[in-house]
Amino acid sequence: MTVIDLPPTLDLVPVVTGDPEGVDDIARSLRDASAVFDDLDSTASANVAPSGWEGEAAECYGARVREVAADAGTTSLTLRAAALAFDTYADELTSIRTERERLVDDRYAYRAALVDLRQDIEATGGHTPATQEQIAEFQSRASDLRTWYATHVADVEAMLTRVTANDEALRAVLTSYATMADARVNTAGGDPADALMQRPGAPGTGGTAEDTAAWWNGLTEAEQAAVIAAYPEVIGAADGLPTVARDEANRLMLDNDLTALGQAEANGTITFEQQRILDNARAAQRGLDEAASTVDPITGETLPAFLHLYQPDAFDYDGRVAIAVGNPDTADNVTTLVPGMTTTAQDAAGYAEDAGNMVQSARLSGAGSTAAIAWIGYDAPSDWDTGSVLFEGKATEGGELLANHVAGLQAARGDNPPHMTVVGHSYGSTTMAHAATDHGMGSIVDDLVFLGSPGAGNAEHASNLGPAQVWAGNASRDPVARLADDGWVNGGTFFGAGMGRDVAEDTFGAIRFQAEDVDRNAWQDDGFITSMHSHSSYWEPGSESLYNLGLIVGGNDAAVVQAGHTYDPWYARVQDPEYDRTPNTYPDRVAAEGDG
Incomplete structure (x- = not known):
């Protein structure tokens, strides 16, 4: 009688306690505090010797301020070191917990294999003895299981060793900064x-x-x-x-x-400038919250939101803010939305919603992973300087900032460029045109999309914008789009208010797509003065415009529903074949309620 030596069952895999996300929150709080102390260091260092103050009191003041600055710098570096230690701890804890999940699965698989072997052996214990071939197979399987058992036990021990080492490493860093004297020694080399x-x-x-x-x-x-x-x-x-x-x-x-500014507001000590910064900060937070509510309509997962730019005091406190829906560094398709006149940081939530609509439209159109950036990154005409919309100066300056932004997106991707689209709305489309003609942006993106455009800047033809595919989405009853130059007499200049050639015109060379507003009720339907609703409806879910934008952003050019170009015969005013067409709706391209 042959005896098959079976290995024992495996013990339960020990539980690994700890919350990596909670540890990450601690690290984030430490970095926030570090930045505050770093600011205190800088502020104190800059005020060691107030202008015009001399004498013993001034010297005492300077000495004390230098001490405060030094201690603030030391504290900042200490908090930063602790934050990094917690980050490292959280990363290792995440890795260990992943390893434990593998070991749990491994234990279940081992148990199933052991049970199968026992059952096969027992099945040969009746009237029909096991053959030599079966015995050899059983012995081989048992040997494999013993090796498996030993490997699993060793892996569990290694996991527990990692747990202990991770705890000790964090403890060692925190202990080394236990006192201010320790901290001064550890940070003596400066920042x-x-x-x-x-x-x-x-x-x-x-x-x-x-x-x-x-x-x-x-x-x-x-x-x-x-x-x-x-x-x-x-x-x-x-x-x-x-x-x-x-x-x-x-x-x-x-x-x-x-x-900090919220506390100053509550205390009644906030200045006018600080209030503007706080208002923009709150607007940025609302924008982030809106972006973070966007749900991928295909996967059902909430998309990540990123604060890609935050300068609340820029442009005389109009602010610069950019919010990304989805990650531009990993998405298959990346688009930047460039807003028009009157836009400031206060509009962050509205444009974050537009970005979310763009992502959802692209995904519903069959596109791969998509990220959209609401880029309030240039000084659009607004408030006191709204009159500058009659000139292209702001667009020219903004064009350089936009080109740098897009070049940065491409550089961050390295050798893995996405399908890149830039969508300019209203005055933002003229800004986009200047980024292409003045700074070569049309050579590093796939598509340039004009929406409600008052003109293409100094581009006389789409080819002047570079090799990118140029699209025109001007609605026929959009009064801003009608400011652009048309035809041989430039009939759409409106006494110079236009910003260049009409991108929807047949001679410009762009592909025009359907972008009519289904609610295009004209205030005075005389061919020029029309409802501004058509100018602000390009991002509405289910609209012609958003439907086609989703296709363009996703690289599905062949499916874009094209529209007839405007033209300007010598014997009549500008003609637009879209003017009398009944707009379409696309209810199947609207994300479900509650999806952002």
């Missing part, structure tokens, strides 16, 4: 971020977006964390850096503004 920001390619050193991307990729994780904490205002606005890094830096500043 390493200062030297890192002087390296070639660092933001502010005059390099290109590609140089900045290379600089970032050359930093260690600790060095990246250091420059984010010390220079959030620079990192958050640096074209060429990863979206996640910019988001972390910008949220750090946003959180600090909301907390």
Whole structure:
């Protein structure tokens, strides 16, 4: 009688306690506090010797302020080191928990294999003895199971060793900064971020977006964390850096503004300028909340939201804000929405909603993963300078900023470029045109889309914008679109208010797509003065415009529903074949209620 030696059953895999997300929250709070102390260090250092104050009292004041600055700097670096330690701990904890899940599955698989072997052996214990071939097979399977058992036990022990080592590593870092004296010793070398920001390619050193991307990729994780904490205002606005890094830096500043200025408001000590910053900070937060409510209509998953740009005091406190729905660094398709006149940071939530609608339309059209950026990144004519909309100066300046933004998106992707689209609405379309003609943006994107455009800047033909495919979505009853120049007599200039050639005209060379407003009720239907609703309806779910935008953004050009071009015969005013056509609706391209 042959005896088959079977290995024992495996014990339950020990539970690994801990919440990586909670640890990440701790690290984030520590970085926020570090930035506050870094600001205190900078402020105190800049006020060591107030102008015009001399004597013993001034010297005592200076000495005390230097001490405060030094301690603030030490505290900032200490908190940063702790934050990095918690980040490292959370990453390792996540990895360990993933390993435990694998071991649990492995234990179940081992148990099933052991049961199967026992049952097969027992099945040969009746009137029909096992053959030599069966016995050899049973012995081989048993041997494999013993090896499996030993490997599993060793893997569990290794996992528990990692748990202990992870705890000890965090404890060691925190213990090394237990007192201010310890902290001073550990930070005696100063802030390493200062030297890192002087390296070639660092933001502010005059390099290109590609140089900045290379600089970032050359930093260690600790060095990246250091420059984010010390220079959030620079990192958050640096074209060429990863979206996640910019988001972390910008949220750090946003959180600090909301907390500090909110307290000043509650105390009644807030200044007029600070109130403007706080208002823009709250608008940015509303935009982030709106973006974070967007649900992918195909997967049902909530899309991530990123604060890609945050400068609440820019443009005389109109503010610069950019919010991404989806991750531009990983999405198959990336689009940037460029808004028109009257837009400020206060409009962040509305444009974040438009970006979400864009992503959902693209996904419902069959596109792959998609990210859309609501880019309020240039000084659009608004408030006191609204009259500047009659001129192209703001568009010209904004064109350079937009081109840098898009170049940064491409640089951050490296050798994995997405299908890239830029959509300019109203005055923003003229800004987009200047980015293409003046700064070559049309050579690094796939599509340029004009919506409600008053003109294409200094481009006389679509080919002047570069090799990108040019699209025109001007609605026939959009009064802003009618300001553009048409035909041989430029009949649409409206005494110079237009911003260049009509992109929907037959001689311009763009592909015009259907973009009519289903509710295009004219206030005075005389062929020119029409409802402004047509100018603001391009992003409405189920509309012709959003339907076609989803196809363009997703790269499905062949499915775009084209429209007839405008034309300007010598014997009559501008003709638009879209004017009397009944607009279509696309209810199947509307995401379900509650999806953002």
